[in-house]
Amino acid sequence: MKREFIKSILNGPVEEREVRVAGWVRTRRDSKGGFSFIELNDGSCFASLQIIADATLANYESEISRLFPGSSIVVTGKVVASQGGGQSVEVQAVSVKVLGFCEPTDYPLQKQRVSFERLREVAHLRARTNTFGAVTRVRHALAMATHKFFDDLGFYYINTPIITASDCEGAGEMFQVTTLELGKKPDYEKDFFRQKTGLTVSGQLAAECFACSLGNVYTFGPTFRAENSNTRRHLAEFWMVEPEMAFADLADDADMAEDYLRYLFNYVLENCMEDLEFFNKRIDTTLLASLRKLAGSEFKRITYTEAIAILEQATVSFEYPVKWGADLQSEHERYLTEVKFECPVTVTDYPKGIKSFYMRLNEDDKTVAAMDVLLPHVGEIIGGSQREERLDVLSARIEEAGLSCDDYWWYRDLRKFGSVPHAGFGLGFERIVQFCTGMQNIRDVIAFPRTPGNAEF
């Protein structure tokens, strides 16, 4: 008999039929009435399936009575209507085959709550918990939604290099990739790639090459930052979604960013309700309400200059001074999204001095066509811009930034040969998973988090 997912049994009709299921025991409750209740979870959905294991089963005393949380079993039996109140169907076992026992004295997971901090120390097992199962399913849904959204709009999914010699300036410190011996003065001529290389901090420059040929493209891959950031919003290895559109300006970019975010919120509401209800109950009681609100609402869009004016008029006092030319601080972003507008805010046209060289210089010669999408409680979820398509302006900006035009020869070639206006953005995937689950710490929305001092597992 073919194994069936618990999800299909729980969602299927209540009718007597033979099934075969396999999974891991969540709990076992014995009844001296002559049977045991086994909660079985196979990851196919949030809920577990109740198995009724009768004491008349041949291995009841020898094996079933030794089934503790974490044990793996295969059950064949009959789907029947449940006599109990907690579930509509259950499986009356005909046989329970034990694949692997799990000793409770050694097993780090408990039936009771285990802290997320503790679970990070046993990250190889934490996927077996309710929370991480739910996070994993929502994360998967968001990834699928991303591909579906861009595919529907005619974007091509491209894969840009992980190892690269180009430092996407302003993005952060790079991890070095080398085969040279440690401790010696490096001679990069003798290194594997005959030049200094590192792990990518952004696929943007490569994506631009393809956008300037195929029109609309996006990357969705791992990104690495060797910053010593210790916050609940940063990882050294994270996943980034980076769309890039030809023949598009900043307004097109901001429109697409908002459409994409709304699409994601609607997608998880339509596909992950069981998991979202768990998060709403146990992690963040405002989650469902805010997802529903955002899924249908317009975002507020203001320029940086307008944002500064609003902040200057604010009655609250800020730790950092509000001054045109200085970057917005976390407290300023929070004021805009959580106090002033109480919704996502897209801020555009930042001063050129605080943004990267590749962002298109505006007519005022003081600002660039940049945008950040700010979410309440999460902060910056998206950073993007219209790219500078004028070769002379780009070259001047590279020099201004203290960089070498030679190093960016191929990037500048895009402007030399058939240059077109184009724009794009980067979205931190874990941050959107955080937002859609209500999880406080970004380390708990990725399988095996990499942070300063931590790369176990």
Next chain:
RNA sequence: UCCGGCGUAGCUCAAUGGUAGAGUAGGUGACUGUUAAUCACUUGGUUGUUGGUUCGAGCCCAACCGCCGGAGCCA
């Protein structure tokens, strides 16, 4: 990296400078279509590490290690 907090039983947490406690998990027994099952009894400790103050340190001091929160950097 900076600021602040925390580190005690397998886990979650208590404990005026004066005998180390509870819940939960585990064990034994009772009871039961249970569902965080319930009830009784019970096992379980180098109080993060090192040094210091004190008659006496889980508690006070110092350094270090680890974790958490905030800030910075960013997505």
